[in-house]
Amino acid sequence: MNTQPIYTRYLSNSLYKGLLSGLERPLSRKIPRIGARKSAARKTAAVRAAGWIACGFLIVGAAPAWADHVEKHFKVDARPVITLHNPNGAVTVKAWTKSEVMVIATPATSDVEVDVEQTGNRVDIMTHPASDNVSGDELRADFEIRVPQDAELQIHDDSGAVSVNSVLGDMNVETVGAGVDLSDAAGYLSVKTIGGSFQCLRCAGQVEVSSISGNFRLLDMRSYHVRAQTSKGNILFNGEFIPNGFYELKNYSGVIEVRFSPGDSFDLSATSLKGKVNNEAKLIPPTHQQHFYSRFGNSLFGSFNSGRAKVELSSFDGTINILKRN
Amino acid sequence: MSAMGCNEFISQLEDWLDGNRHPDAQTHARECARCRSVAADLEDIRGVAPALMVSDPEPSPELWIRLRSQLEEEGIIRNVGSVPSGARMPAWLDRLLVAIPRPALAGAYLAFLFAVAFGFSATQGLRTSQSPNFALSAQLDSAEQTAYSSLKEEKSLASASLHENLAIVDNYIALCENSVREEPDNEEARDYLYQAYEQKAELISQMTERGEPSR
Numbered sequence: 001m002n003t004q005p006i007y008t009r010y011l012s013n014s015l016y017k018g019l020l021s022g023l024e025r026p027l028s029r030k031i032p033r034i035g036a037r038k039s040a041a042r043k044t045a046a047v048r049a050a051g052w053i054a055c056g057f058l059i060v061g062a063a064p065a066w067a068d069h070v071e072k073h074f075k076v077d078a079r080p081v082i083t084l085h086n087p088n089g090a091v092t093v094k095a096w097t098k099s100e101v102m103v104i105a106t107p108a109t110s111d112v113e114v115d116v117e118q119t120g121n122r123v124d125i126m127t128h129p130a131s132d133n134v135s136g137d138e139l140r141a142d143f144e145i146r147v148p149q150d151a152e153l154q155i156h157d158d159s160g161a162v163s164v165n166s167v168l169g170d171m172n173v174e175t176v177g178a179g180v181d182l183s184d185a186a187g188y189l190s191v192k193t194i195g196g197s198f199q200c201l202r203c204a205g206q207v208e209v210s211s212i213s214g215n216f217r218l219l220d221m222r223s224y225h226v227r228a229q230t231s232k233g234n235i236l237f238n239g240e241f242i243p244n245g246f247y248e249l250k251n252y253s254g255v256i257e258v259r260f261s262p263g264d265s266f267d268l269s270a271t272s273l274k275g276k277v278n279n280e281a282k283l284i285p286p287t288h289q290q291h292f293y294s295r296f297g298n299s300l301f302g303s304f305n306s307g308r309a310k311v312e313l314s315s316f317d318g319t320i321n322i323l324k325r326n
Numbered sequence: 327m328s329a330m331g332c333n334e335f336i337s338q339l340e341d342w343l344d345g346n347r348h349p350d351a352q353t354h355a356r357e358c359a360r361c362r363s364v365a366a367d368l369e370d371i372r373g374v375a376p377a378l379m380v381s382d383p384e385p386s387p388e389l390w391i392r393l394r395s396q397l398e399e400e401g402i403i404r405n406v407g408s409v410p411s412g413a414r415m416p417a418w419l420d421r422l423l424v425a426i427p428r429p430a431l432a433g434a435y436l437a438f439l440f441a442v443a444f445g446f447s448a449t450q451g452l453r454t455s456q457s458p459n460f461a462l463s464a465q466l467d468s469a470e471q472t473a474y475s476s477l478k479e480e481k482s483l484a485s486a487s488l489h490e491n492l493a494i495v496d497n498y499i500a501l502c503e504n505s506v507r508e509e510p511d512n513e514e515a516r517d518y519l520y521q522a523y524e525q526k527a528e529l530i531s532q533m534t535e536r537g538e539p540s541r
Contacts, residue, residue, distance in 0.1 A: 088483065136482030158484035176532075177487035194529070195487040212491040212525060231525065232494050252498050252518065273505070273514055296512045316502070316518050 069106040074118045081122040083154040088140040095149040095166040108140035241266045241309035252316040259325040265305035273297035274317035280324050330354040335361045492529050498522045
């Protein structure tokens with residue numbers, strides 16, 4: 001992988017090396033005799049100044065190569081579909097009231113291109129290399145996207161970050177290491193990361209999220225269906241348990257924390273095979289269903305109030321905390 | 327009487343297909359109709375794999391139907407009503423099938439896929455009637471090595487994350503295997519183990535996809 005700074009790729013190798021040698025040699029060279037020191041110092045200063053000036057010109061010349069951005073607007077009908085495939089970069093999507101999709105893309109270098117195409121009520125955005133020199137993390141572009149509220153989103157962003165605000169349509173987000181941050185979302189929300197964290201603030205609708213090492217924070221939720229599974233991550237759920245709602249939180253290790261209010265009503269099942277279950281809810285024997293009482297691990301079953309929602313918490317060797325909301 | 331059991335025979339199928347047939351394996355194949363049949367099927371598949379590699383980007387569904395029917399007939403896996411007779415593999419397994427390089431399909435991956443079909447169809451409503459087959463773990467390791475060898479030399483953040491998370495999943499597999507060994511009746515521990523296997527298969531699939539030259 002090319003680890004040079006971006007601007008150095010715009011210099012020819014020899015010029016680059018010459019420039020560096022001009023800058024670096026005086027620093028590494030042995031200190032000359034005292035009589036020669038002044039003239040040597042003047043020469044060094046001249047070379048260094050020339051080097052910086054040349055470097056400055058070249059950097060200024062190269063700057064537009066990674067500062068260019070593309071802005072495109074597309075008229076769309078109700079419930080448009082927007083897809084984005086971006087290997088690396090920050091993606092910010094916000095809803096607005098216009099029947100229009102706006103895409104502002106900022107590729108990291110001129111070796112990276114972004115294609116944006118509209119087909120009917122669908123807008124497809126894709127980042128791809130413009131030359132063979134680009135690989136790995138260099139294939140990066142950042143996006144600012146505005147969509148109608150009812151837009152459906154399909155986002156693939158391996159690394160970087162994904163942020164979606166106030167979009168009420170269905171959403172599918174897949175990342176490797178990128179964190180995903182949703183707020184005021186609704187619809188069917190499907191999020192899959194490998195190592196990226198996930199935060200959902202004031203989300204409604206149906207939420208399905210899975211990860212291997214990402215932490216989840218589900219805050220002020222108004223969702224009727226939540227299924228969250230991470231292997232090595234913590235899960236925090238702080239929100240409403242909607243009557244007839246279903247809430248399943250699962251991990252291998254880490255902490256699962258659920259906050260409840262005195263007025264909540266849910267059937268609870270909590271099992272940690274090798275870890276602990278800490279509970280502050282006053283449970284009564286389950287009212288709605290038979291639970292399978294495992295012979296293994298630490299389990300807790302019961303209803304809180306009339307048990308109208310269903311809450312299932314399970315961990316392999318993590319800790320489960322069912323705590324009063326502050 | 328054969329000194330080799332079915333599990334051991336299955337675990338060395340790759341050698342068998344390569345022509346390295348241990349006398350104990352040969353004895354077992356003579357005595358065990360089920361394993362003999364399985365080995366014959368895999369030989370058939372291997373025989374037609376080169377043609378698939380050239381002309382068809384997808385493995386022929388007939389092959390899988392035949393293989394699955396055979397497995398069902400032998401009682402190695404059982405079908406649940408909701409699964410159509412068309413012998414669907416689990417979705418993630420389908421994905422893996424599409425992702426793996428065709429040449430690999432003809433070799434080591436077949437053993438891996440077969441072991442997967444054997445070992446943990448539980449997540450899709452299919453469950454083995456046997457005790458957990460930890461040979462699956464070794465097969466996954468083998469697939470992992472193959473995936474590594476097909477990867478481009480890439481040191482991106484995403485690649486680093488995949489490797490890091492594969493190590494995490496490996497750790498959980500080891501923990502769950504220990505747990506299942508200690509408490510063979512613990513269905514929940516077994517479910518955690520199967521899920522960890524599934525996660526590993528998905529990660530290997532993603533890594534393999536990234537290694538393809540077209541990306």
